[in-house]
Amino acid sequence: MKRHFYFFRHGQTDENATGVREGLGDAAQLTEMGRKQARSLAVFLSDKKLDVIYSSPYVRAMDTAAAVVTEYSDLKIILSDALKEGPFYFWGLENKEAKKRVDDTLARVQAFLDDVIANTSDEHIAISSHGGITRALCFCAGQEVGLVKNCACYHFTYEDGVWGFIGEFDTRIEVKNYSDRHYDKS
Secondary structure (H helix, E strand, O other): OOEEEEEEEOOOEHHHHHOOOOOOOOOOOEOHHHHHHHHHHHHHHOOOOOOEEEEOOOHHHHHHHHHHHOOOOOOEEEEOHHHOOOOHHHOOOOOHHHHHHHHHHHHHHHHHHHHHHHHOOOOEEEEEEOHHHHHHHHHHOOOOOOOOOOOOEEEEEEEOOEEEEEEEEOOOOOOOOHHHHHHOOO
16 A cells, blocks of 8 residues: 655744744744744645644644644544654764764654554555654655755655655745754755
């Protein structure tokens, strides 16, 4: 069975706009721009026949997932702590602690994907999370991405143990996410 996965980052938050790193907390709220991005993402995903959305339990990710749900009549959101963001400013650093954090995050994300694949029959799966987790999801599916913009969505297929990268959706809304600059490798 071919499955379609849509990995996306939450919309812009008040903390993105002011340059605060929100990774470890749940205080960040979507800005008006973030809600606009989420609506744009929802329209993009409206014809994808989604069966389920998995979401980080942080409000910014849940609110973005809720915007997508408005385009469907019977879509549920399942919360997972495996999708919580962490401090990802260490991506690309070459030290022992950074490598361990990246390895731990990738292992957590890979275990989450393996569980979804093994224990569900859903064919069209969306995952609402954060910049670092979306980046890790893409990496686990075989595609390295750099900076993950707010509401960027990456489409993958999975069939017979093989991941395929289909493409990326960009809301085309230019936003300065000051908190992202510090670990952007580009």
